[in-house]
Amino acid sequence: MLADFHECGCLALIWQLFPGGVWIDPYVCEELKAKYSLDVQHALAHLQLPYTFTNDYEPQHYAEMQEIKTRRRALKHADISCVIQARLQQATCLSADNAVCKTCQERGIKVSQHGGILEEAVNRNLISKAQARLFFRPFSTSA
Secondary structure, rough: OHHHHHHOHHHHHHHHOOOOOOEOOOHHHHHHHHHHHHHHHHHHHHOOEEEEOOOOOOOHHHHHHHHHHHHOOOOOOHHHHHHHHHHHHHEEEOOOOHHHHHHHHHOOOOOEEHHHHHHHHOOOOOOOOHHHHHHHHHHHHHH
16 A cells, blocks of 8 residues: 555655554565665654554464464465554554455454545545546556
8 A cells, every 4th residue: 555655656645644653564664665765664753753663463463363364365464464453553454455455344443445545635635636536546457
């Protein structure tokens, strides 16, 4: 999700929509740094936005991760971590992955994909509907 928003030049929308903080899997941060030279930690620190980069879990969390992995073998550790963190933080899970979204829905975890984020940005007058349609175009063709 972050890579998609970065590629279309609208990553700042996510930071604006979640000024109270975000959690990002450390592996995702490394992927963004390697692929896009995007240092998310530095960017968020520069914006003075709270963020959490952790993968320190209790044994019961690892058991839940294993249960999810058994049911959804294609999910990566970072995807499963996002589900777990969203539940632990009572937060919205942001994911473009349909399997992640379905897992969240099954567990009663709020989840949002590209369209939901753009719709919320329009509702908060951060972008216009026309801008949202332009941003959404690459997302709808890559899905």
